Amino acid sequence: MIRTAIVGTGGIAGICHVTALRAQEHRAVIVAAVDVDAARAEAFAAEHGIPAVYTDLHTMLREQKPDLVHLCTPPFLHADQAVACLDSGAWVWCEKPVALSLAELDRIRDAEGPAVAGAVFQHMYGSGTRYLPTPTGRRPP
Secondary structure, eight states, rough: OOOEEEOOHHIIIIIIIIHHHHHHTTTTEEEEEEEESSSHHHHHHHHOOOOOEESHHHHHHHHOOOEEEESSSOOOHHHHHHHHHHHHHHHEEEOOOOSSHHHHHHHHHHSSSOOEEEEEEETTSGGGGGGSOTSSSSSOO
């Protein structure tokens, strides 16, 4: 069973991330919710049946040892949080934008090892991508 945690308990976490994880209940369980706003984290956890609540990412990582962390926080926090998760051995699934600069993205990449980071990009297979040029400059059929 993949032990997951959700960091940031705002709208996108409840609307999309919990729903996606619940659809995978046969292989994933949400073990913790993290938010700097303790009351919001408590309410989120109660609403979604999440057993542990934290206001500090590092404490959660140390105590829960999740396999996967969903980062649903503001973008300016993503790089530091992703690196902390990767350093703890947890894989990262990050809302967009993953980073605010190429330097931050490099930090995340450099922290990858056995654990890796991925990013939400729900339109990658949408019809709009048919109009992006390929590396050769030609459009795909």
